[in-house]
Amino acid sequence: MSTLKLTKSGSGIVLHYREMKFAFDVGLHTDVTLISHAHADHVSNLACSGSLVATAETLETLAARGEPLPQCTSTAKYDEPVELNHVRITTLNAGHVLGSAMFLLEFDDGLRVLYTGDYNAVDSVVHRAARPVHADVLITEATYGSPEWVFPERANVHKMIIDKARAELDEGRIPLFKAYSLGKAQEAIAVLQREGLEVLSGNRVIDDVSDVYSRHGVDLRYVSLGSEAASEALERGCAIVSSSPNHTYSAVERVLGPERARDLWGWTNTYTLSGWALREVNRGGFPLSAHTDFPGLMGFTEAVAPRITYCFAGNAGKFSSHLSLAGFAAVSLE
Ligand SMILES: [Zn+2]
Numbered sequence: 001m002s003t004l005k006l007t008k009s010g011s012g013i014v015l016h017y018r019e020m021k022f023a024f025d026v027g028l029h030t031d032v033t034l035i036s037h038a039h040a041d042h043v044s045n046l047a048c049s050g051s052l053v054a055t056a057e058t059l060e061t062l063a064a065r066g067e068p069l070p071q072c073t074s075t076a077k078y079d080e081p082v083e084l085n086h087v088r089i090t091t092l093n094a095g096h097v098l099g100s101a102m103f104l105l106e107f108d109d110g111l112r113v114l115y116t117g118d119y120n121a122v123d124s125v126v127h128r129a130a131r132p133v134h135a136d137v138l139i140t141e142a143t144y145g146s147p148e149w150v151f152p153e154r155a156n157v158h159k160m161i162i163d164k165a166r167a168e169l170d171e172g173r174i175p176l177f178k179a180y181s182l183g184k185a186q187e188a189i190a191v192l193q194r195e196g197l198e199v200l201s202g203n204r205v206i207d208d209v210s211d212v213y214s215r216h217g218v219d220l221r222y223v224s225l226g227s228e229a230a231s232e233a234l235e236r237g238c239a240i241v242s243s244s245p246n247h248t249y250s251a252v253e254r255v256l257g258p259e260r261a262r263d264l265w266g267w268t269n270t271y272t273l274s275g276w277a278l279r280e281v282n283r284g285g286f287p288l289s290a291h292t293d294f295p296g297l298m299g300f301t302e303a304v305a306p307r308i309t310y311c312f313a314g315n316a317g318k319f320s321s322h323l324s325l326a327g328f329a330a331v332s333l334e
Pocket residue numbers: 037039096118
């Protein structure tokens with residue numbers, strides 16, 4: 001096997017192999033830049049890319065947010081391999097957010113390299129779980145790569161969120177769920193709407209991203225804070241999903257006026273939806289994660305059965321140590 005070299009570049013990774021260079025999740029003047037998904041920490045310097053490959057959903061989300069893109073972009077489709085510079089590239093669902101992708105690179109000497117980006121090995125109500133495929137080299141995220149990170153069953157987390165929303169609304173309060181505008185916000189909206197609760201989207205960026213979800217067949221029903229229906233929904237009592245409560249409050253002030261907004265905010269409680277909230281259950285957060293937990297990372301790696309694993313992000317150092325203890329060759333890129 002020729003020498004394979006991986007280097008970090010910002011929050012992205014560059015792979016060198018047999019005179020070829022691929023950049024993952026960072027814009028560089030390389031042969032090809034592969035973007036796994038549209039979260040901000042995976043899309044730096046995109047306009048610098050020579051050419052960029054991403055799913056239609058990711059490209060549309062980037063465009064909706066006004067991210068500058070290079071002239072040359074290619075749309076990747078799940079499970080449809082393409083040949084690029086004599087390398088077969090297959091885009092696989094990563095289960096993290098709409099359009100999120102893992103990339104399997106197959107070189108003509110038989111080497112298989114899997115880059116996961118961020119992934120989730122559990123179904124959510126709006127995203128399908130990532131499925132492992134065999135690779136010789138695994139380049140995996142390790143956000144929750146330490147044994148204390150074990151998430152409850154997702155259905156139980158959904159139930160906790162719904163129960164809290166109902167309890168707050170029954171007491172005349174407004175529950176505000178703080179969630180990333182891409183992925184988690186749409187899952188929160190879907191979970192609450194499925195229970196028949198009225199949901200208000202608290203930020204324009206959530207509306208823009210949700211439009212992309214809707215265009216790709218995800219049914220999301222909610223009242224936009226920018227719409228005429230917003231003041232009635234607020235007065236009636238509704239759950240709010242917001243990526244930025246401060247911006248939401250400013251918008252509520254514009255809708256209801258400063259006095260009524262201040263009054264209403266006194267009856268509003270904020271709950272963060274994040275895997276990190278595992279330590280804060282019932283103290284202002286619910287552990288709804290778009291990433292897989294430690295057992296999920298271990299199980300996924302075992303199923304890929306790589307000869308070597310490179311770990312990045314979050315608990316990369318700890319995860320590579322645990323993999324080594326379990327008998328895998330593993331290296332932290334952090
Ligand atoms: Zn992400």
